[in-house]
């Protein structure tokens with residue numbers, strides 16, 4: 001059994017519904033044994049900033065899916081939930097990224113693990129901290145990466161109360 005962390009994001013349509021549906025689809029997979037959710041966060045768009053605010057969260061799963069099978073499941077969920085690819089880092093109904101998979105490091109561009117942009121994204125680091133503060137990348141904790149970001153970047157991530 002392996003432990004993986006996924007990052008979910010959405011900024012189109014009924015954002016809460018897309019996050020719930022994505023988590024339901026993961027939980028319904030017979031090879032996903034457990035799923036734990038972070039809090040939800042409303043976040044300013046990162047990268048391509050001229051778009052609506054996102055809702056972001058992370059999940060921790062225990063799974064018997066191998067890394068590439070997990071990636072396929074994440075992509076199937078994106079396809080099922082109306083995801084269309086238009087602009088890089090642009091608006092989307094749902095994005096499901098593989099952030100960590102056990103202690104595996106992969107430099108295959110089809111599946112980079114740990115996800116290469118975790119370190120610079122408060123919208124990923126903050127929900128990940130809800131799940132496991134001990135996670136590290138290249139020997140440095142996610143908490144240390146978060147502290148390296150500016151106050152302004154951290155302030156762009158606000159807890160979203162249901």
Ligand SMILES: Nc1ncnc2c1ncn2[C@@H]1O[C@H](COP(=O)(O)OP(=O)(O)OP(=O)(O)O)[C@@H](O)[C@H]1O
Pocket residue numbers: 071085088089090095096097098099108109110111112113114115117
């Ligand atoms: N850890 C990973 N998780 C998900 N996709 C990945 C990962 N590493 C590489 N990829 C590849 O990235 C490609 C593009 O993914 P996607 O369209 O979701 O990017 P994005 O979400 O727009 O940007 P970003 O990767 O910066 O979050 C996919 O085809 C996938 O094979």
Ligand SMILES: Nc1nc2c(c(=O)[nH]1)N=C(CO)CN2
Pocket residue numbers: 008009010043044045046047048054056089090095123
């Ligand atoms: N706040 C925020 N910004 C983003 C996000 C996201 O999930 N949240 N996803 C992106 C594409 O990977 C680009 N920018």
